Amino acid sequence: MxxxxxxxxxxxxxxxxxxxxxxxxxxxxxxxxxxxxxxxxxxxxxxxxxxxxxxxxxxxxxxxxxxxxxxxxxxxxFSWPGRFHTVQDGKYQWYLDTAHNELSLKVATAWFAQSVATVHQSDIDTAVHPVRILIFAHNSDRDKTALLQSVADTLKLSSIQVQHVIFTTFEERHDGMTSIGKSTTL
Structure with a gap:
């Protein structure tokens, strides 16, 4: 950029x-x-x-x-699973991405909004409306409330309503390994 x-x-x-x-x-x-x-x-x-x-x-x-x-x-x-990644599983549409700051989170949220806004004609014809689940892996110790507000603001600008958003974080352990799924309260 x-x-x-x-x-x-x-x-x-x-x-x-x-x-x-x-x-x-x-x-x-x-x-x-x-x-x-x-x-x-x-x-x-x-x-x-x-x-x-x-x-x-x-x-x-x-x-x-x-x-x-x-x-x-x-x-x-090229393949980067988990980055701008969409998975269709029956009636569930999973959107997976990662971000390390508010700017990258805005890009990821814009990707989600654009993906959701793109309605395929077959979805309209068959009246299929999948449950959309957005998962963000966020890998920083930044203000989690500010990050969540960034997601909300970007989605609001796009007029996208979210059914489910899951945030997960990474935590470096003292032995250098990565612990996934650190508990965070927003």
């Missing part, structure tokens, strides 16, 4: 302090427009960053670039 000028200045200064050149990556124009995994700008930015990093390594080893075919094949093989 684009960075504010103040953030860019801080990041560049920090890179200089560490003796590293810092480059910002724009959306790569070689990305296919119709790729299902690139529906959202954040996914295009992440894919563009991955391409840039891969090409940095390739330049050091063989001075070559990825072709459009390489990029397409990589995207066709």
């Amino acid at each position: 684009e960075q504010s000028p103040n953030v860019v200045a801080v990041l560049r200064d920090r890179g200089t302090e560490k003796g590293n050149q810092l480059d910002f990556v724009d959306v790569d124009d070689r990305l296919p427009r119709e790729a299902p995994v690139l529906k959202f700008k954040v996914q295009k930015m992440n894919a563009s960053l991955a391409i840039s990093l891969a090409e940095t390594i390739l330049k050091k080893k063989s001075d070559c670039r990825l072709s459009k075919i390489d990029i397409r094949e990589g995207l066709d093989q």
Whole structure:
């Protein structure tokens, strides 16, 4: 995502302090427009960053670039279960995503709102209205009330009413393992 000028200045200064050149990556124009995994700008930015990093390594080893075919094949093989992930199970439609701050939670909630707002003609014809369940894995110690308010505000702007929302968190254990399902009161 684009960075504010103040953030860019801080990041560049920090890179200089560490003796590293810092480059910002724009959306790569070689990305296919119709790729299902690139529906959202954040996914295009992440894919563009991955391409840039891969090409940095390739330049050091063989001075070559990825072709459009390489990029397409990589995207066709890409899978990230739990990120912008929808699962249909009978009458239940599960929407799974993760977020680490209010900004990423707004992106995830916007994805959910857009997904729910897209009504398929077959759903209308058969009068099928699945129970929609939104699950967010949130991996930070930020203000949980503010995160929940962010979800509510984004859904309200989209005029989406939610039947069920489940929040879950990750907690680092002292032994370095991850404990899933930390209890949180909102």
